[in-house]
Amino acid sequence: MLHGFKNFLLRGNVVELAVAVVMGAALTALVSAFGDAFLLPLITLVTGGGEAGGSFSINGTEFAYGIFLSQVIVFILTAAAVYFVVVVPFNKARERFVTKSEETVLPDPQLEVLTEIRDLLRERGQANSPNGDDA
Numbered sequence: 001m002l003h004g005f006k007n008f009l010l011r012g013n014v015v016e017l018a019v020a021v022v023m024g025a026a027l028t029a030l031v032s033a034f035g036d037a038f039l040l041p042l043i044t045l046v047t048g049g050g051e052a053g054g055s056f057s058i059n060g061t062e063f064a065y066g067i068f069l070s071q072v073i074v075f076i077l078t079a080a081a082v083y084f085v086v087v088v089p090f091n092k093a094r095e096r097f098v099t100k101s102e103e104t105v106l107p108d109p110q111l112e113v114l115t116e117i118r119d120l121l122r123e124r125g126q127a128n129s130p131n132g133d134d135a
Contacts, residue, residue: 035077038072
């Protein structure tokens with residue numbers, strides 16, 4: 001029972017999804033604060049923009065590209081933090097503690113069905129054969 005639970009937890013997709021959700025939510029707040037405190041003022045300084053960190057106007061409509069650039073950088077930093085802080089160490093730990101024999105390969109369901117069909121056809125052929133031999 002515990003072996004099955006261990007296999008479930010160590011299945012790559014489940015762990016990676018859980019890590020992405022939990023760590024992404026936690027690190028987004030941290031990286032977002034960094035973006036607001038440091039990146040947006042830096043973009044404002046470099047672009048010479050106003051409050052929004054750089055903007056331009058077309059027909060009276062203001063486009064604040066500085067905020068967008070700041071959020072793009074925050075997204076990239078969040079993804080990098082999740083990858084390097086969580087995913088890389090997890091993969092190294094998994095390689096260290098999981099041996100090749102513990103990694104189970106699930107059989108292909110189509111192969112199982114085809115094997116069953118083959119076996120049934122053999123049984124049926126032997127039952128219909130007068131001397132019970134395969135043809």
